[in-house]
Amino acid sequence: MKVEFYEKVFLVLTVVVLAAGLITIGASVLVAGVHVPSPAARVDPRTVAQTPPFDQPGLREIAPGKYEAVILARAWFYDPKEIRVPVGSTVTFKMTSADVVHGFELEGTTLNGMLIPGQVLTMTTTFEEPGEHLFICHEYCGVGHHTMFGRVVVE
Numbered sequence: 001m002k003v004e005f006y007e008k009v010f011l012v013l014t015v016v017v018l019a020a021g022l023i024t025i026g027a028s029v030l031v032a033g034v035h036v037p038s039p040a041a042r043v044d045p046r047t048v049a050q051t052p053p054f055d056q057p058g059l060r061e062i063a064p065g066k067y068e069a070v071i072l073a074r075a076w077f078y079d080p081k082e083i084r085v086p087v088g089s090t091v092t093f094k095m096t097s098a099d100v101v102h103g104f105e106l107e108g109t110t111l112n113g114m115l116i117p118g119q120v121l122t123m124t125t126t127f128e129e130p131g132e133h134l135f136i137c138h139e140y141c142g143v144g145h146h147t148m149f150g151r152v153v154v155e
């Protein structure tokens, strides 16, 4: 009798926990609009070096205090390696890889993403304080992986 009771309790709990999980996932997708990141654009990795804006990597001002930083990742460097912006700038990074999957993590910010050949990643942040932020490749990409880094200098 007692064993049957506990069995029923656990059966009911299993259904309740499962239902709670499904409702949470359903609500986050349908109500809160949570979704996996999708590429901002696509680009052919074979011709990316000739395709705007990746044919001219670097920083450009798109509005007062707003910049776009175009970075092309290759084994095993970022082009460009260094970006200099004034304090208070809002910078949108537009990035992709010309060969294998690389990573991009910008120290001291929330920017962290994967650079996947064929997909364009955009991430935006504002630099409120002067200083240096190292960015590194955090996805193993071959023998030169550990040499793949660059920096954002806020001046």
Ligand code: CUA
Residues within 6 Å of the ligand: 074, 075, 076, 101, 102, 103, 137, 138, 139, 140, 141, 142, 144, 145, 146, 148
């Ligand atoms: Cu690029 Cu690791």
